[in-house]
Amino acid sequence: MIQERVWTRVGAPAVSRTPASREDSIHKHEILRLLERAANDDGFVAQMTYRGDEALRGYCLSAQEKAALLSGDIVWTEARIGKLTLCQST
16 A cells, blocks of 8 residues: 655654545544443443553554543544544533
């Protein structure tokens, strides 16, 4: 697979940023799927609260994504997937 690198300048050093990949799209879908389930399943929310790693076992997520979801980091989540609905952010 050929990947194009895009160079942007942030502050003093130049930073390399790879355009969104198929993997990013899969993770976005997984995050949205998890948020929808959490919005409609109180038992799942409890499982995330007390046994987070076990609750997220069936989802294709990075460690950073899991940490953000389990800690309720809405700012990080919205920066990656866009504005959440009220139901999703709950």
